[in-house]
Amino acid sequence: MNRKKRKEIKSIPKGHFADICRNFARNKTAMAALAVLILILITALFADVIVDYRTKVLAQDPRMRLLSPSAEHWFGTDNFGRDLFGRIIHGARYSLFFGIACTAISLAVGCVLGATAAYYGGIIDNIIMRITDTVMCIPFLLLALTIVAVGGPGLRTLTIAITVASVPGFTRMVRSVVLSVVSKDFIEAAKSCGTKDAAIIFGHILPNAIGPVIVNCMMNIAGIIMSAAGLSYLGMGIQPPTPEWGSMLSEAMKYFRTYPHVAVCAGAAIMITALCFNLVGDGLADAIDPKRRR
Amino acid sequence: MTENGLVVDNLSVTLKTRDGDLMPVSCVSMEIPQGCIVGLVGESGCGKSMTARSVMGLLPYGGSISGGHIFLDGTDISAFTPKQMRSINGSRISMIFQEPMTSLNPVVRVGKQIEEVLLLHTDIPKEQRKEHVLEIMREVGIPEAERRYRAYPFELSGGLRQRVMIAMAMICKPELLIADEPTTALDVTIEAQILKLMESLRRSFNTSVLLITHNLGVVARICDTVNVMYMGQIVESCVKTALFENPQHPYTQGLLASLPRLDRSERLTNIKGTVPPLNAVPEGCRFADRCPLATGLCRTDPPYQETEPGHFVRCHHCSKKEA
Structure with a gap:
């Protein structure tokens, strides 16, 4: 009995990370969302294998226009007779690219700025945070629209626009998280051992700040997917005929009364992806926060 | 004035605040000869910790040494640059803190945290570092050192964490250990063990200890000499027995x-x-x-x-x- 019990205890992985994984796995909603996300990610990665880009996604066929969903066309076809399923899964590439790439870039910039501001404080903090505040005064979409208007619509400008617009939020978030870690005793203890500033920031502060930052990233990806789709919907992002969910939705609106399945598919794709990122983010927040643990 | 050990000479610390400049430490002088345990006693806010922090070069934002000198083995360390301070912190002077619960990084294994000090101050090759760490862990009385090496701080009790802190502080065999209320957060049995440990470390490493406390019982147990502080000044300084038998202030x-x-x-x-x-x-x-x-x-x-x-x-x- 005793030996068995000990074995059980041994088999449970130790440590912070394993703890978080276990907590996350207990959350059924978040696990379901994660499964859907992985599915979306896989279809996006293998989109070329599943549906050929040139012949199915771009080639138009007027005879096949606006067909309802069937065995041959799972989601039906659009007003140019293109297979909607193919367009949706190819569109996932753009949305996921925006969500992940823009978040990664703005996170990197935000981490450097926020951690510097919080660690050094004083005038450096003031300069960085006042600039951040100024940029934050401009509404997110308005700022992104302005940048796109200057640079012209397209993949690159859209990426830059969204990244620039989301850096201030990250800077502020990282700063607040780092500030709460900087005041902890073990930072002072590290200083009393003669640890260098860079080692303190990367070795002691960031590992302790990473939890809330990751949660925020997941939420942010959802937001970015929606704003990228929003900008494309307004015609400021990816241009047709490239399959992008926002521009697909905008085109489909013309037929919404008679052929709603086109708009519903594009809209549902945006909604489900964003929702899944949010749910996973929520699940992570619950798993990381020790107060919400059992 | 002795050559060895720490000499604090007429030290003043100024703290810039919104309400003007304050002087939490004014004209403090004391000597900590090599191998002695010196107590610094006083109530909260009397400048004990500020004195210790100025020795470590760890004054809070706005604080600075406004007068006097600190000599470590005859070298004036009060004029050291932050970089010079970093090189002696941890190797020649080290400090243990009041709260062992929060003074360890919660996401790094304790063995690694102790090892980091070695990494900073010595060039011992990687394979031997672990041996050193295990050795000091045994020295400070951590049972099952090999297993604890891989433990996270939250898996250890308060007394063990304080032992880990002491291991971190002692691994480079510093000349001076500053203990800022090391036993305040611990219960009395553990307190007795930790004090005993500090005494035995003093004997085996010949380290001098500046023990900051508000607990006169702790002073009575292990200090050689005592300084009593009140409002930033030392009001009485004598050997331990004289303090208890013939207090004058x-x-x-x-x-x-x-x-x-x-x-x-x-x-x-x-x-x-x-x-x-x-x-x-x-x-x-x-x-x-x-x-x-x-x-x-x-x-x-x-x-x-x-x-x-x-x-x-x-x-x-x-x-x-x-x-």
């Missing part, structure tokens, strides 16, 4: 009288009044407002003088008694 007498005793049944006395805020330091003797012996003379600065060999007191009345 009225503040020290008050402190000792307010300890509960089992062999007396009268009501516990206390020192009347409270410590004035630092922005309203009284003129003359800082303790005068609360002192039972205060006279008009106490409105002038009292001299800091030797009333008996090795027994220094900052009081007008004590000098009178002697004369």
Whole structure:
């Protein structure tokens, strides 16, 4: 009995990370969302294998226009007779690219700025945070629209626009998280051992700040997917005929009364992806926060 | 003045705040000869920790050394640059803190945290570092050191965490260990063990210890000499036995009288009044407002003088008694 019990205890992985994984796995909603996300990610990665880009996604066929969903066309076809399923899964590439790439870039910039501001404080903090505040005064979409208007619509400008617009939020978030870690005793203890500033920031502060930052990233990806789709919907992002969910939705609106399945598919794709990122983010927040643990 | 050990000479610390400059430490002098345990006693906010922090070069934002010198083995470290300070912190002077619960990084295994100090100050190759860490862990009395090496701080008890802190502080065999209320957060049994450990480390490494505490019981147990601080000044400095047998400053007498005793049944006395805020330091003797012996003379600065060999007191009345 005793030996068995000990074995059980041994088999449970130790440590912070394993703890978080276990907590996350207990959350059924978040696990379901994660499964859907992985599915979306896989279809996006293998989109070329599943549906050929040139012949199915771009080639138009007027005879096949606006067909309802069937065995041959799972989601039906659009007003140019293109297979909607193919367009949706190819569109996932753009949305996921925006969500992940823009978040990664703005996170990197935000981490450097926020951690510097919080660690050094004083005038450096003031300069960085006042600039951040100024940029934050401009509404997110308005700022992104302005940048796109200057640079012209397209993949690159859209990426830059969204990244620039989301850096201030990250800077502020990282700063607040780092500030709460900087005041902890073990930072002072590290200083009393003669640890260098860079080692303190990367070795002691960031590992302790990473939890809330990751949660925020997941939420942010959802937001970015929606704003990228929003900008494309307004015609400021990816241009047709490239399959992008926002521009697909905008085109489909013309037929919404008679052929709603086109708009519903594009809209549902945006909604489900964003929702899944949010749910996973929520699940992570619950798993990381020790107060919400059992 | 001895060459070895730490000498604090006329040290003053200024703290810039919104309400003007404060002086939490003013003209503090003390000596910690090599291999001695020196106590620094006083109530909260009297400048004990500030004194320790200035020795470590870890003054909070806005704080700076505004006067005096700190000598470590004859070198003036009060003028060191932050980089020079970093090179001696952890290797020649190290510090342990009050809260072992929060003084360790929660996401790094304790073995790694101890090893980091070695990495910073020595060039011992990687394979031997772990051996050193395990050795010091055994030295500070951590049972099953190999297993604890891989433990996270939250898996250890308070006493064990404080032992890990001590291991971190002692691994480079520093000349001076500053212990800032090392046992305040621990229960009495663990306190006794930790004090015993510090005493044995002092013997085996010949490290001097500056022990900051407000617990006179701790002082009685392990200190060689004691400095009593009040409002940023040292008011009495003597060997331990003299402090308990013949306290001379009225503040020290008050402190000792307010300890509960089992062999007396009268009501516990206390020192009347409270410590004035630092922005309203009284003129003359800082303790005068609360002192039972205060006279008009106490409105002038009292001299800091030797009333008996090795027994220094900052009081007008004590000098009178002697004369």
